[in-house]
Amino acid sequence: MPPTDTQSAAPEARQTVTSEAVLDAALTLFAERGYHGTALSQIAERLGIRTPSLYNHMRSKQELLETLVAATLRDVLTDFHGAVADSEDPVVQLRAATRVYALRHATHRREALVVNRDTTSLPEPALTEMRERRREHERAIRSIIMRGIECGAFAVGNAGLASFAILEMSVSIARWFREDGPRTAEQVADEYAEFALRICRYRG
Template sequence: MAAPRGSIDVSAIRAAALSLFAERGYRATGMADIGAALGIRGPSLYRHVESKHALLRDIMLGTMRVLIAEQRAALESSGDVVVQVRRMVEAHVRFHAGHREEAFVGNREIGNLEPGARAEVLALRSRYEHTLREAIERGRALGRFTVAEPRLASYAILDMGIGVAVWFRADGPYSVNQVAYAHADLAIRMLGAS
């Protein structure tokens, strides 16, 4: 049964698209598939969204904006650089544990973005990594970290957190907080915290 006209909002369309992009991939998902998931005809979606690409762009930009906001909150939560890095890692891990579809789509579908949107997403990713690296470098300058390569360390920490989206299960043996704290401990040790 089709949904009543005007009852579909953009957030529901994005949620359906996200789920299908994560399950099938961007290229294998059509507007008809997204519409079917919502109980409407695919062409009806164009009353609410510009295109399938616009949905992908909005999903990926939205993901990065949430990650950056959570990272900023973690950074501002303390004046101690070790605590700042710990909380940034915890926020990163929590996001990836709780937003598996966004993680899959964000990492797998970057090549399907048009050049302008891809550049925008990549700039946000760079900003996110750079913020973590700056904290590591600051900790090193203060003698709190001994890591020789802050850039490589930031890449390793971020990849470690992204990997959580692959294996974490809410009904598994570890809670989100246990995983976040364990990853933060590993990251702090990797950095050679004093």
């Protein structure tokens, strides 16, 4: 029955915090303050809950970092494979692979900052596993460049050094790109794709 004048209505139910919300809050704080500079109490405060309630969604702060890094590196590889799937031409593949990687660093800046700064805070064996996923991406880019050299499309002398330069320049986007800047994320990604071809001394 509805409450009378002498009865008070039940308090409004508090919004449920999900595991996804915990990860998102952790990602934001790790990006802003660094993994070691973020306390679990700060994540809980951001979510409006008590710190012990976080343990309904995770075992430790370390697990949060591992989950975030693993998801990001998985998505990087998924992006790569999707970008190069429609062509065997190393020029087309390098342009597409660089573009999608650059675009991710402009549109997923929090993830990029955390992965590139805080992955080394992971314990073994997680650290070795995450490093291997990053090396898998680098080897794939290097393989494209080597095929481009073999077919005469690229004239760069060192495929490994070229792949490193392309990846590192793309990583830097997360540190300087701003949504309200003079270029959109897509424009930056397009330009970086052309930079990659220049690094490889494209003969087109």
